[in-house]
Amino acid sequence: MRIGELSRRTGVSTSRIRFYETEGLLPRVPRSANGYRDYPAEMVGVLTLIDQAQALGFSLDEIGRTLPAVLHRGFSREEALGGLEAKLAELDAHIAQAIAMRDALATELAEQRRLWAEPCAPDHGPAPWSSQPWAGLARVPQARLDAQRDRASPQRSRKRDRP
Incomplete structure (x- = not known):
């Protein structure tokens, strides 16, 4: 054919x-x-x-x-069932991770709505932020964030020092 x-x-x-x-x-x-x-x-x-x-x-x-x-x-029956069970477990893990991310996002959204509902003092700017915005969503180790910030800082200071 x-x-x-x-x-x-x-x-x-x-x-x-x-x-x-x-x-x-x-x-x-x-x-x-x-x-x-x-x-x-x-x-x-x-x-x-x-x-x-x-x-x-x-x-x-x-x-x-x-x-x-x-x-x-x-396919043997055991192989077929084993493959399907493994895929199901993998999908369940993805679903659990997505639910955890959704819960973290919902928590952060609720916190930001609460903060935005508070009146702002004129000298504090237009947007009140928590001390750690997006803290519930960020899963990056602090040491990695510090290293990224340290790498970025010299570049920023060099740009500011230029005439």
Whole structure:
């Protein structure tokens, strides 16, 4: 089957099929005498598997590491369940991290709203800030921040010293 037919059957664009082939996700297929690639019917299943794995959150690298074993010997039930459980645990960790970031942002927003609601003295400027704005969001170690500030300080002072 030619690439156009494979594309129509799977819903995967021809350029994406070529990309998968270039990246080694699909085996290189022989060309017929007229120069066209001649894909075997099994490629429909392989492309469907790649598409489904991507839809479940697997990266192309993860798919590429697993696909050869699947194509040559198939999946055992334990391997399939283990891979899905590992991906689920990874997604749960990302969700927990996103929730923690959201909570920190909500806390900081509430603090900033509270500070902005307080009247400002004329000599303190227009925006009242907490002593450490964004403290709940910054997860950069203080030593790293100090090092960045120290590297930046000499440049600032040199610019100020110029005539």
